Amino acid sequence: MTENFTPTEKTKVRRLPKRGSFERKTIYQILDEAFICHVGFAVDAQPFVIPTGYARVGDNLLIHGSAASRMLRALAWDVNVCVTVTLIDGLVLARSAFHHSMNYRSVVIFGKAKVISDEREKADALYAFSEHIIPNRWAEVRPPTEKELKATLVLSLPITEASAKIRTGNPVDDEEDYVLDVWAGVIPVCMTAGEPVADDRLEDGIPIPPHVSNYKYYRR
Numbered sequence: 001m002t003e004n005f006t007p008t009e010k011t012k013v014r015r016l017p018k019r020g021s022f023e024r025k026t027i028y029q030i031l032d033e034a035f036i037c038h039v040g041f042a043v044d045a046q047p048f049v050i051p052t053g054y055a056r057v058g059d060n061l062l063i064h065g066s067a068a069s070r071m072l073r074a075l076a077w078d079v080n081v082c083v084t085v086t087l088i089d090g091l092v093l094a095r096s097a098f099h100h101s102m103n104y105r106s107v108v109i110f111g112k113a114k115v116i117s118d119e120r121e122k123a124d125a126l127y128a129f130s131e132h133i134i135p136n137r138w139a140e141v142r143p144p145t146e147k148e149l150k151a152t153l154v155l156s157l158p159i160t161e162a163s164a165k166i167r168t169g170n171p172v173d174d175e176e177d178y179v180l181d182v183w184a185g186v187i188p189v190c191m192t193a194g195e196p197v198a199d200d201r202l203e204d205g206i207p208i209p210p211h212v213s214n215y216k217y218y219r220r
């Protein structure tokens, strides 16, 4: 695999191209930090954009869900798909309303997904999905039954046409605005995990396992 993706007509970053990146490492770092994507596809010329979980395994993005899901059934039919992933790092407060912005890292991927039908590959994909979102969970829970596996569709989207766009740092104001009596800077934002809350029906005497008590969203 090459280190960089080749920009295409679709992935060429047009606005502020210096914020764009086609570096595989950068794109994979963003994909590995997030776990929610938005999947865009059209059915009979009607666009849909559906939020869903994902995991990256090698050069593929895996998504899963009910075999009855319209999204998954549509994607299994060789349709063009556009997946986006966004991480918000800060709110950027400028001296003018116009120059307010956000610090972010985002990825856009184009391609066509394939159904993972091989049983072993499907089980591995579900394991990878679980480990990506909550490491070490899979080893503690009841594994899926054959019936549950049949009811689950797993799709793999090859990551071949992808771009990242990243904004970092301070606001960029118009030169004459820097003397204004207005606070400017960045409010950092991030998603964090709170204290675990036990299920009302948890059996007595079950301790909180380390993968739960130590869970950190920004753990990578």
Ligand SMILES: Cc1cc2nc3c(=O)[nH]c(=O)nc-3n(C[C@H](O)[C@H](O)[C@H](O)COP(=O)(O)OP(=O)(O)OC[C@H]3O[C@@H](n4cnc5c(N)ncnc54)[C@H](O)[C@@H]3O)c2cc1C
Pocket (backbone or CB within 6 Å): 036, 048, 050, 051, 052, 053, 054, 064, 065, 066, 068, 069, 070, 071, 072
């Ligand atoms: C954070 C997050 C993680 C998720 N992870 C998964 C996952 O891993 N696997 C999975 O299968 N699903 C996941 N979902 C649910 C997913 O968004 C869909 O609701 C689900 O896939 C069912 O889709 P469908 O194709 O059956 O819905 P459809 O039958 O296509 O939906 C019909 C209509 O319902 C509405 N709708 C559907 N989903 C949503 C939604 N999420 N929010 C608002 N309106 C909606 C839309 O108007 C849509 O056109 C996740 C949702 C969120 C928000």
